[in-house]
Amino acid sequence: MILQTQNQSLRPLTTAHLAQTMSLMGLTAAELQQKIEAALASNPALEVVEKRSCPICHRPLADAAACPMCSRPPGLETTEPIVYVSSREDFYTPKGTSFSDDHPGIDLAPEVEDLPTYLLRQIAPELSLEDRPIAALILTSLDEDGLLRIPLAEIARFHHVLISRVESVQRLIQRCDPLGAGSTSPQQALLVQVELLAESRPVPSLTARAIQEGMDLLSRHLYFELGRLLGIPTSRAREIAQFISENLNPYPARAHWGDVHASATPSQDTYHIPDIIISHLNERPDGPLVVEVISPLAGQLRVNPLFRESLQQAPSEKTEQWQADLEQASLLVKCIQQRNHTIVRLMQRLVMIQRQFILNGDAYLEPCTRASLADELGVHESTISRAVSAKAVQLPNGRIVPLSKLFDRSLHIRTALRELISQEGKPFTDTQLAEMLHQQGYPIARRTVAKYRAMEGILPAHLRSQRHHLAAQPR
DNA sequence: CTATGGCACGGATT
């Protein structure tokens, strides 16, 4: 359902209206869809009318008058984004949901979210129907680290299938984004990561064996012993250890190291179907930005005009009921219009503010608060809060991030921090880093640097050290 | 003694 409703339709703001609009605001596209479907089924006064698509670009058209995509001359230079509510039906297969490569440094871990759902989404296409329950059991048995607590045999027994079946499902899961998730041990997780990594980049030889046979030595940093075990010089063993610590993660889902309070997962958020898609007009990198706010329905929701007419001739005993239906229907429609209108305005403004971030990445995130936006738009802050929470947005580069990321107050500083550390020779101490950031115009306390480091999963200075210089060796 | 992580306390945000 779409609308286009700028000016009209903002009339009587009854309390019911307000209340419903607010509750609508916090819903994701999927939840909203359910709600609408329910209303549609129970209320005869509502109907969905087909929406037409633009003959040129095939995008759904909100309004007959103009296609937001094509009505503008291509290549038009503008910083003003085109924002509209879309009812694309194909949004379930967004492009680039996969995180193909991670950068040499540290890649951003996905926001705190429901790991099982996230994984399920990735494997769903390859999963046969019979294997679904198995996958479900595995996924729900993961711990905070993304590891499988219970033995595979348990799962096999529970579903009365061969262990090998379970193993193949597990394999599928392990190859998903938090690489190695679903492994039964940190060791196994590492092995899977090595295996997959080896497909795309060089991996020191014997790494796998080192993990397999010398796990305890590795974790205790006994490189000399490890070298002897594998029949290689200590220096080689050290290289392997270094490679592992730099590229692998024994706890696939553990993104924040210092954060014990990582109560990560109570939320049922499914951040992996976007609620909003930002792209370039006609895929041209120089084109203006287009923001599609995904609508759950493939048509426009409205009050059935026929129903309204027939109200006149309603049998007298029904007329009251019908009247009520009609009112409720128009209330719902109105609320949804209101909701969409607000979201469109919000995105319009937000995309303008965060244009650089959207185009160029994390470092360009402009700090901005929900409150300030609310002020600009003349709506209550809580409205923005609701609108922003539990929604995900797909950026032109294909990444899907929570909408709330656009309100992250420290992301740009954290990015600067990563930058500094990635270019450091000798590891900088937190105090030094704080100092340097200060010079760059980020007045950050030393303690805060430490926290940001933790957020980014960067080790403290003394652990980063043994990266380059290693002189003496225990003999 | 120095570099860090933990706890906890305002102040800002939601």
Added chain:
DNA sequence: AATCCGTGCCATAG
């Protein structure tokens, strides 16, 4: 009113 976030202080590891 409930949370989140940046910080200061203090204990601890190296």
